[in-house]
Structures are given as C-alpha cells and as structure tokens.
Amino acid sequence: MIRVFGHYISRIFIGLGAVEFVVLWLSLLAGYYIRIEARLEALLVPFGVISALALGYAGVTVLAMIAVGLYQRGLPWGAGFVLRILLAFAMSFTATVLLFYAVPHVELGRGVVGLAFLFSLVGVLSVRSLFLRFAGSDVFHHRVLVLGAGHHAAAIRDLEGTDQLFQVVGFVNLGEPEEIIPRERQVELSSDLVELMVARDADELVVALDDRRKRLPVDAILDCKMSGMQVMDLVSFFEKEASLVNLDVLQPSWLIFSPGFQRRPLVDAGKRALDLVGATVMLLLGSPVMVAVALGVWIESHGRGPILFHQTRVGLGERPFRLHKFRSMRADAEADGVARWATVGDPRVTRLGRFLRRTRLDELPQLFNVLRGEMSLVGPRPERPEFVAELSGRLRYYRERHRVKPGLTGWAQLNYQYGSSIDDAKKKLEYDLYYVKNASLFLDLVILLETVEIVLWGKGAR
Secondary structure, three states: OEEEOOEEEOHHHHHHHHHHHHHHHHHHHHHHHHHHHHHOOOOOOOHHHHHHHHHHHHHHHHHHHHHOOOOOOOOOOOHHHHHHHHHHHHHHHHHHHHHHHOOOOOOOHHHHHHHHHHHHHHHHHHHHHHHHHHOOOHHHOEEEEEEOOOHHHHHHHHHHOOOOOEEEEEEEOOOOOOOOOOHHHEEOOOOOHHHHHHHOOOOEEEEOOOOHHHHOOHHHHHHHHHOOOEEEEHHHHHHHHHOOOOOOOOOHHHHHHOOOOOOOHHHHHHHHHHHHHHHHHHHHHHHHHHHHHHHHHHHHOOOOOOOEEEEEEEOHHHOEEEEEEEOOEOOOOOOOOOOOOOOOOOOOEOHHHHHHHHHOHHHOOHHHHHHOOOOEEEOOOOOOHHHHHHHHHHOOOHHHHHHOOOEEEOHHHHHOOOOOOHHHHHHHHHHHHHHHHHOOHHHHHHHHHHHHHHHHHOOOOO
C-alpha cells in the first residue's frame, strides 16, 4: 500500500492501471499507423499530436474503468466482468469522440478509432487474464507477523480471508489470558523478535495484544523498528488494509496522535469550489431527468401527493438543516410520527420509488442543499435527529462524523450496504471516520468517480 493525500491505494492496482494505460496508449497509436499504412498515405498528423491524443484516450478509458469498478478487489472473471469492460469502453468511446472533436484539424477517421478499440479490448482482456491468474499468488501479498493470539489477533485472521493483499505468517503467543488463534497457526518466540521476522520472511510486524500494558515487549518491538522493519499498531493496520477505523480496538490516544483530521483553509476552499461547480453542472445536465422524475411522481400519485419530500437532517457541527428529495414513499409513510429505517422490500416505497432509490435519482434535489452550503458532494450521509440521538448514545465517536459536511455520496456508501440496524450503523461509522480522518480533494474525486458504479449497479438501495 502507498498513501496518496492520506488515502491508501494498493501498489498492485496502481501497477495494473499503469500497464493498462500503456496498452491503451499503444492501441491508438497502432490503430492510427496501421490505418495510414493501409491507405499508402503520408503521415498526416505529427507524432507529438497523435501521441498526446493517445494519452488522452488512455486516461479517459482508465477513468471509465475505475468508474465501473474494474479496479476493486475480489472482482471475479465472468459475464459481469466482461459487461463492465464493455460499458467502460462505451463510456470511453463517447468521451473520446468529444475529445477528438476538440482538435478539429486532426482527422483520424472511424477506421482508426475502430482499430484502436479492437486492440484496446484484446490488450486489456489479455492483461486482466494474466493478472487474475497470478493475483491470488503469494507474490502479490505482503507477509505479516502478528504479535498476539487473542481477540485482537483474531480480528486480523478474520480480515485475512476477505480479498485482502496480505498473508499472516504466524501469530506470536505471549501468554494472553484467552487464546483465540488455533495452536497450529501460532509460532513460538524462542529467540529474539528480529530473528523470527527474518526466519518467517515477514515484511511487517503488527502489534495486536489484547492487554498491551502487561505483556508488551517494548525492547523487542523497538529492536525491529530500529532494524528497518515496518511496525504497526492494530488500528493503523486496519486503516491501511481495510480503509476503515476499527471501533472495537480504537483508543482515544490513536485519534489524538495519529496523523489526519486536519482542516486546511485552502483544501476547504477547493472542496467548496468543487461542490459549486459539480452541483451546477449536474443540475444543468440533469434538469431534463429531474423534470421527468417530477412528472412521474406526480402521475403515480394521480396528482394528489407531493412531488418533493422534505426532512430535517443533522449536518456540520450537528446543526439541523432541511434536506430535499424526490418522494419515493407513500405520502402517509410515517403518519404515526415514528421514525423508521428503510428495510429490504419496504412496503412504504412506491413502485416508481424503488426505481428512483436503485438509481439514486431521488437524491438529485439535494444538489440545491449542496449549492446552499448545507451539504457537500462527498461526505457522510446525513441522518435524522432521532437516529443521531440514539446512535450517539450507543456508538462511541458517532458525533465525530459531524466534523465535516454531510454528502450526496460518501466512503461508507461505496464500501457498505444500506444501514438499517445498530450493527450496520457501526460499520458505516468505521468508514465515515476513515473519511473524516483522511478527507482531501483527491479522496473526494475518487469517491465521486467510484459512485458511478453504485448508480449503475444499484448497490445498497432499499
């Protein structure tokens, strides 16, 4: 993993993206020169110009592949994978045509574009075939030695089997009161810790003792650190490998001393500019869709129900604001005044409402909340005051998610399904805290791009 503006990104997927970028760049160049050779014509476009266009084409296509989820862990080979590839190329084709039209003195022709896409498709599928064949091998995994064999160590063991890019080479039992890790996975510390790390060919040492006050071998851990080995505490390990802040092992000292949670005026100004430009563009492009949705809601209710739904939510600094949505439930959904989470197959949701929720079209009026400064394009989803009061009393650090503006989309929405229970809220809070800690324009752009997949595949809708 490497850290880019606070956000962890896998070196493997960066390498995969770089290889595919080169393949796409070469594909357009090959398509152009083969087509020119076939026509027996002189080169009409200087190499610098055609190369720059090829770079633009490669960049647009990689962004489209990110948007449809082709750089996520655990994506299996199959019909769904091929569909994502084809969808990414369709998006890229549209953007590429617009890109080429922006350079009017360059005439590439349909033959060049056709060959480029053929070469690109074959090249990307070939690269992906090789990648998926070797992605599960130990070559791509970094080796981790875990100090501990209790409950905290078991959390790493459970994470190990979820498409992660690390391999645990052993759990060192230092006499914890309750052993959770099976004996066959434990290793004995018969010599010093540095020698054990070398013997196990470990890249990283993770301190995961249940009781660090009595059993923490400070000198041995310091020896590893001063010998140039990577040493991590359990919360930082989860942040790096799972992109969340694990509440079960979180201590206030980590929040205090860990880097992050910084607010810089320049970054805040950039985020606000992104919100204003993004919301304005989305409103302009989406206005015909919003008119169609409004008409659909009005027709479904036979003109008797409201088109928009307004509800009080909790925003930045726990200040309430009025959130706007297209109505997707019956007008009498909460006639008794009791706040309820939406559930799977919720009978209160209308037929059109299910489509609106699956495609997130019901959220479009919140763009006006963004323009008013009550929300951002990216941030934790705003909750109702009733739920905030309940969750703040039952979940530690729940109020910390209000350190940033709520958003139309967020890190939790990308990584977890719709929440309808305390356990769901806890898991989403772990992702929200990761965002609050590492918030940046870069992470916002990543989330906005990956939200395209959520909309296209209707993930998490209820």
